[in-house]
Amino acid sequence: MIQFTQFRDLLAYCQQEPCSVGEAALRYEESLGDRSREEILAGARGLLEQMRSTIESGLFCEDKSLSGLSGGFSKKVMDFQNSPQAFMSPLEHRMIAYALATLEENSRMRKIVACPTAGGSGVVPGVLVALWQEKDLPMERLEKALLAAGLVGEIVSHRMYLSGAAAGCQAEVGVATGMAAAAIVEAVGGTPEQTLNATAIALKNTIGLVCDPVAGLVEVPCVKRNGIAGIHASAAATMALADIVSFVPLDEVVDAMVQVGQMMSPKLKESAEGGLAKTDTAVAFTEQLRQKQQNPPCRD
Amino acid sequence: MSSHGSLFDIMGPIMIGPSSSHTAGAVRLGLLARNVANVPIRQVTFTLYNSFAKTYQGHGTDRGLLAGILGIGVDDESIRDVFERVKETPLEYSFIPNEAPNHYPPNTVRFDMILENGNPLLVIGHSIGGGKVYISKINEYNVHLRGEYPTLVMFYQDQPGMIWKVTQIIAEYNINIASLNCTRKEKGNEAFMAICLDSLLPKPAVEAIRNIPCVYSVCNVDKIPS
């Protein structure tokens, strides 16, 4: 079995072979012995197709979520593209709108791909499906890009639980952003060094991100945070592709995240007891919601 | 924390939102509790702890747990309408959020079930992120069960030869053992064995194991879809 305990093991493997991070991810998964190479690529394609289908059904949907906190944002961004004030590229608009569409579907209790969790599920699909449509990349590139993202998440998960409750949002949208940065570099054909640098640069800027969702729902700030994260990952990927090197190597960045996660107050770990969740607006909304849901469903 | 798992555990599951630990994890815990029961469940009380207790309605944790108990999978859109679906079944259920301080991990649920045969069954489980779960208690026994493999869980009086007797029976049915784990409180006292298998043991094999002298209890727990 091929084992990558740390990112430096992965980099050494890629340099020695030589191969890309996506190819290393494919060989790693193959070495687990449950699926053939073809089955793994087909599995990745299946996930990409589900991601695209979630985006398609969410993109122009204006239905609100169960709580009423989100819904209709992705359509607004798609519509805004045609405004004379629009200043970002069509690719960037799509990255934003696709991530929003995914999270909106998530809050409507519809089907999504957790990546690495539901709260961060818009970031990787947002960048990959937008690249797929705008850049005309070969399918196998995209499949490997997704696998590269998965391997990044896998190696981080050796050192921290990927949940807001365990380590704050740096473990959810933060890790998703690091995964997406790697996916972009792999998709456009960057080197393994660039791929891992992109992740390191992205993660350094999400370190310490707290989880303070209003009323404890995966909506505020989560939906819009996903909308931002694809652009964040793109900036990190661009710097890495331009051969800017992270001063702190990726393994140490992850160690720092783990440490910050341990230092973070439990009030900022999904418990809705601090930060945005304790603002006046959030508290008032939470109270309204509580009144609506007063009687827990029960039957005996 | 996991180590060296499948990349499809990181990118996945394909699931119904809104939360992998509170919705998908809840469904998978329900499915796992259902597999531990292995016979129809007549009644269930879900006691929710910590973060599960705080946000269970908004995150669909209640719907997820109930869906799992009914055998509905994480990617089935009918999770949303499960309160309607359950009316078509004889299952009785209730939810108790328990916000008192405790030593459990953030997302914990206790299932107090009454099975079709009238037997009570207690299961305590935890959702640890990304839809991953494990069960830490079955009745009065401590276990660690993740639902990744069909697993034979048994409790017995510690004595020489038990592993041999059990594996002998499993071998007769030509089923491969993926891993075997046993612990005991003290020598000669009660012991626990979990055997992960490549496929679920057929009923007669389970009966044969149950009939080994000094075996207290056997659960044949199927894996849950990943």
Ligand code: SF4
């Ligand atoms: S803020 Fe919390 S609930 Fe929202 S995406 Fe981040 S970790 Fe998940």
